[in-house]
Amino acid sequence: xxxxxxxxxxxxxxxxxxxxxxxxxxxxxxxxxxxxxxxxxxxxxxxxxxxxxxxxxxxxxxxxxxxxxxxxxxxxxxxxxxxxxxxxxxxxxxxxxxxxxxxxxxxxxxxxxxxxxxxxxxxxxxxxxxxxxxxxxxxxxxxxxxxxxxxxxxxxxxxxxxxxxxxxxxxxxxxxxxxxxxxxxxxxxxxxxxxxxxxxxxxxxxxxxxxxxxxxxxxxxxxxxxxxxxxxxxxxxxxxxxxxxxxxxxxxxxxxxxxxxxxxxxxxxxxxxxxxxxxxxxxxxxxxxxxxxxxxxxxxxxxxxxxxxxxxxxxxxxxxxxxxxxxxxxxxxxxxxx
Amino acid sequence: xxxxxxxxxxxxxxxxxxxxxxxxxxxxxxxxxxxxxxxxxxxxxxxxxxxxxxxxxxxxxxxxxxxxxxxxxxxxxxxxxxxxxxxxxxxxxxxxxxxxxxxxxxxxxxxxxxxxxxxxxxxxxxxxxxxxxxxxxxxxxxxxxxxxxxxxxxxxxxxxxxxxxxxxxxxxxxxxxxxxxxxxxxxxxxxxxxxxxxxxxxxxxxxxxxxxxxxxxxxxxxxxxxxxxxxxxxxxxxxxxxxxxxxxxxxxxxxxxxxxxxxxxxxxxxxxxxxxxxxxxxxxxxxxxxxxxxxxxxxxxxxxxxxxxxxxxxxxxxxxxxxxxxxxxxxxxxxxxx
Numbered sequence: 068x069x070x071x072x073x074x075x076x077x078x079x080x081x082x083x084x085x086x087x088x089x090x091x092x093x094x095x096x097x098x099x100x101x102x103x104x105x106x107x108x109x110x111x112x113x114x115x116x117x118x119x120x121x122x123x124x125x126x127x128x129x130x131x132x133x134x135x136x137x138x139x140x141x142x143x144x145x146x147x148x149x150x151x152x153x154x155x156x157x158x159x160x161x162x163x164x165x166x167x168x169x170x171x172x173x174x175x176x177x178x179x180x181x182x183x184x185x186x187x188x189x190x191x192x193x194x195x196x197x198x199x200x201x202x203x204x205x206x207x208x209x210x211x212x213x214x215x216x217x218x219x220x221x222x223x224x225x226x227x228x229x230x231x232x233x234x235x236x237x238x239x240x241x242x243x244x245x246x247x248x249x250x251x252x253x254x255x256x257x258x259x260x261x262x263x264x265x266x267x268x269x270x271x272x273x274x275x276x277x278x279x280x281x282x283x284x285x286x287x288x289x290x291x292x293x294x295x296x297x298x299x300x301x302x303x304x305x306x307x308x309x310x311x312x313x314x315x316x317x318x319x320x321x322x323x324x325x326x327x328x329x330x331x332x333x334x335x336x337x338x339x340x341x342x343x344x345x346x347x348x349x350x351x352x353x354x355x356x357x358x359x360x361x362x363x364x365x366x367x368x369x370x371x372x373x374x375x376x377x378x379x380x381x382x383x384x385x386x387x388x389x390x391x392x393x394x395x396x397x398x399x400x401x402x403x404x405x
Numbered sequence: 406x407x408x409x410x411x412x413x414x415x416x417x418x419x420x421x422x423x424x425x426x427x428x429x430x431x432x433x434x435x436x437x438x439x440x441x442x443x444x445x446x447x448x449x450x451x452x453x454x455x456x457x458x459x460x461x462x463x464x465x466x467x468x469x470x471x472x473x474x475x476x477x478x479x480x481x482x483x484x485x486x487x488x489x490x491x492x493x494x495x496x497x498x499x500x501x502x503x504x505x506x507x508x509x510x511x512x513x514x515x516x517x518x519x520x521x522x523x524x525x526x527x528x529x530x531x532x533x534x535x536x537x538x539x540x541x542x543x544x545x546x547x548x549x550x551x552x553x554x555x556x557x558x559x560x561x562x563x564x565x566x567x568x569x570x571x572x573x574x575x576x577x578x579x580x581x582x583x584x585x586x587x588x589x590x591x592x593x594x595x596x597x598x599x600x601x602x603x604x605x606x607x608x609x610x611x612x613x614x615x616x617x618x619x620x621x622x623x624x625x626x627x628x629x630x631x632x633x634x635x636x637x638x639x640x641x642x643x644x645x646x647x648x649x650x651x652x653x654x655x656x657x658x659x660x661x662x663x664x665x666x667x668x669x670x671x672x673x674x675x676x677x678x679x680x681x682x683x684x685x686x687x688x689x690x691x692x693x694x695x696x697x698x699x700x701x702x703x704x705x706x707x708x709x710x711x712x713x714x715x716x717x718x719x720x721x722x723x724x725x726x727x728x729x730x731x732x733x734x735x736x737x738x739x740x741x742x743x
Binding site for chain 1: 442443458459460461462463464496497498499500501502503505506516559563567570575576580590591592593595675676713715
């Protein structure tokens, strides 16, 4: 049996559960190789099974490494689970309330992060895919010629996505952010129909064989912008240098936050220092104030400090870091692309 | 106070709830005009409020029509709600279990579809945006010159998205499907790196000012493909003709399904006949076997019968229908684009 499944079965046994219900598409993909397009109930137990939507049966039968049956009704699915003696059922924290409500009268239920914990530690094969996604994304970025670009934010975002797809990505890993001028102070800005202003903040990523990349670069033009850029770059570099197995995620956040606070911009750094990525663009753990997870070899986490001056501009710099003996930046795009 | 909020307050009162928690981004957008980019807790009560992420505060303050406060912690949010005398709290069916679990010890909780029910009935302004999205999408489709197109599925999908953005869309309303040859038998196929084969099935849509469009066309080339196309077209046309306020959604599904079954392909029509759309690409109600919702004026629902012959090919034809005195197709793209 697949190692991922064996590990989960061990977790279940320890906590006295007989089954684990997965419905999140990337979780089902992680376990079985089949990524649902409509809905699916993947139940990890001694003999794991996926109840798939009728419209997915051809795809699921082709891609899944575990048994697939067509979903008929909640009643029949629940009936079969009870017949197998399943009494205590673990669920994902993200399971929608209405789905939980379908199961709660028939099983003792609690949410468990077994699958998230497995997904925290990437295999060499997963890391290779993230590295390839990053390479595609960075190569595509360099093709944009940002410094001489007279296009609109929307056009630049679009050209970047096109380049990534031409370079082998299946798609972008999230809505590309091209935020320039005052818009750059919105961490999740939406590209506008305006010609690039200054500074230019671009946050982008590719998906390659299901795996995401994530980078941000900010090109600054004035002395004031450069001053902020230098602070963010210092926070970025020192946070990455501090990364090693054995210390806690929140300690890395503190390294970046302390530097920015030291320059008096603590209240302008309005998000966490980073997040894990993989099949999803946001995974756990993250470099945040409250995340006490101990960093381990095989984790892949972004480092993306930023300073946002409302009404003026913002600067963010982001790289993705693979944890081995220390934190290794994935890709080789300089922070300063001038 | 906004009519949407007033209606929900009335619903709450009837069911003896004191507040309604919304976290789904499009629900928060529907109520407040602010679309979260990270997370938000929108609480509908006598004095409605949104607890937004720190990184969204600039955006939320700019866009929201209701009060916005920065989210601090679950404890403080729950404390404030209790101080206001809130005992019974309604939630969305889609609320993640882990969020529900944060509230369940302090409130009596049940999920309610008040917001989905409001969103079922579109205002004239919403319908206009859906119509504009549809016009952009259909115009862009015609620019592709499918009949003489020698590009790959991936390239065609990409060109279609580019055309939609150039024609005024903010983005595609879902991952564009360009499925040709045998791949067309997968209802949610992913575009491949292969030059268009026959038949060509394209399922695509635009977003305009937040609102989605959705269409499918299939171009067939052989007699056998035409035979299947004719059956699907008959199901499509007769289902649309049957639409009028007062009859049930499942009756429309039955019209389409009976026709396809009559020709012996009942088991090859592997999904519902249609779904509502609006701010989301999939909303309720839907034209499905089990949906007993009575059709009302102002609903906007797709009609998209299909026949999928595994290993051979598939045909799907889809239009979006606005319900007034009868079912009016939105847009004017012929079913047969040859």
